Amino acid sequence: MINPSAIGWIDKFFLEQKPSLLPVSIQPNEFYTKVRKTGFIYGHIVSFDTDFPIKTKGWLTNEISKVALLNTLFGVYILTSKEKNPEIFIPKTVAFYNEMNPQGFNLFKKILPNDSPSLNLEKIIDSRVQTNIDIISKNFSHIVTNALLFIDVLAFRQYLVHGEIPEKYLKKIEETIISIVSLALKTKTTKSKYDDLLIKLFESSVRYSKFSKVNIKNLEELKLDFFTNELEQSYLIDMAGMALWSDGIIENNEAYFLHKLAELMNVPDVFVTESIDKTNEFITQYKNEIPYFKYSNPVKHFYDQTTQTVITLITRNKNRLVKEIVQSKELMLLLAYSTRRDLDEKEKKKVRKQLLDICKTVPSLAIFLLPGGSLLLPIFIKFIPKFLPSAFNENLDEEDLE
Incomplete structure (x- = not known):
């Protein structure tokens, strides 16, 4: 055999x-x-x-x-x-x-x-x-x-x-x-x-x-x-x-x-x-x-499954992520922008670059650096603000967000 x-x-x-x-x-x-x-x-x-x-x-x-x-x-x-x-x-x-x-x-x-x-x-x-x-x-x-x-x-x-x-x-x-x-x-x-x-x-x-x-x-x-x-x-x-x-x-x-x-x-x-x-x-x-x-919309199934994967990764590495993100005021502001409006292409590019740099320092997030990992980045960006401290959004100067 x-x-x-x-x-x-x-x-x-x-x-x-x-x-x-x-x-x-x-x-x-x-x-x-x-x-x-x-x-x-x-x-x-x-x-x-x-x-x-x-x-x-x-x-x-x-x-x-x-x-x-x-x-x-x-x-x-x-x-x-x-x-x-x-x-x-x-x-x-x-x-x-x-x-x-x-x-x-x-x-x-x-x-x-x-x-x-x-x-x-x-x-x-x-x-x-x-x-x-x-x-x-x-x-x-x-x-x-x-x-x-x-x-x-x-x-x-x-x-x-x-x-x-x-x-x-x-x-x-x-x-x-x-x-x-x-x-x-x-x-x-x-x-x-x-x-x-x-x-x-x-x-x-x-x-x-x-x-x-x-x-x-x-x-x-x-x-x-x-x-x-x-x-x-x-x-x-x-x-x-x-x-x-x-x-x-x-x-x-x-x-x-x-x-x-x-x-x-x-x-x-x-x-x-x-x-x-x-x-x-x-x-x-x-x-x-x-x-x-298995599902009437198989690609939706993929999206749902990968969304859960990303949420799990963020949750497990929450403390390390927050520590890395707060060191960059620009990244924090852009993430705050993303909760209120769609980022333009230049802003998205900055967020992607800085998040990928952070992923390089967190072994568990190396998945985003692999071929095909780019599919997950938009989901990553969408959910990160939800896992940051409430003060992240509450205490931001409104002038910075306009």
Whole structure:
């Protein structure tokens, strides 16, 4: 039995799966359909597409994700190279990840030159499935970040075809996903402030794109002809459909958006219908297991959970926070302003900067310094004044607040 947290699990995986017995004749649409059925596309793995069953009783979510990522990478390797030798696949995968390692993103810092390729790959995959969302709130599924793991699979296919990852490929596909999700949400008949939060969740999950907002106004601006592979096209449509899903009902304008997206990539309408049906079928069947989809507004659920997380952090560190804040008159005044009116962008920037400086001195608040932690800062700023001494507001000179 495989233990994905024990050294040597990759070698044991291939020993048990006996890939030399597997057929290599598989088509892209067949491969993608099987991967989607496992839940890997949606970021919630419910099964593995393997010839020999794998028992996962007692496994942690990240352990399931590790095996799923390995198996899906191996699947696209078989699809692309038409061969199935793990001894060739493993070093190639390590070489691929070494190339895709972005500047400033020290993903593989634990890798040692004397380690075997399979051990190096274990360390890479272990780092790869760790999610920012887990750090922010353990009550919220890391579905967004894990859904984006399929980008690794698409980039690996590019690496196998070209011998390298095409320049700016990773940045381009991440930006396209964010843009498509943003445009998809704009088509929703009923909108809420939480739609913007969903965009921020995607933005905090990407690794290669650094931007604060999506500026694309329509699908035609996306230059979708960059994505010519069937796997890429199918994935982009499914991601749009997942963003639109709320109660199992796709409005006419939402369906039109998905069909227009498919048309621009020359994808048959029949795939859009299948995508809508399969996404609804999967989420309907498993939503009780996926925290993200347990509620009618999953993003509101995330907001509620993270709000409670922030309140808990402030409460536990109240004395230390007050001590640090009172040392800065400017920060105190800006926080007081925030209880009476909305701060302008310059003021918000000052508050964020000074609060982040304080977080650096309080270990328990390091969460706000991590990738994705910026999602919590507005909530942090909102609740801090409520935890400060009453004299903080009562004794402030009114002239300072005008």
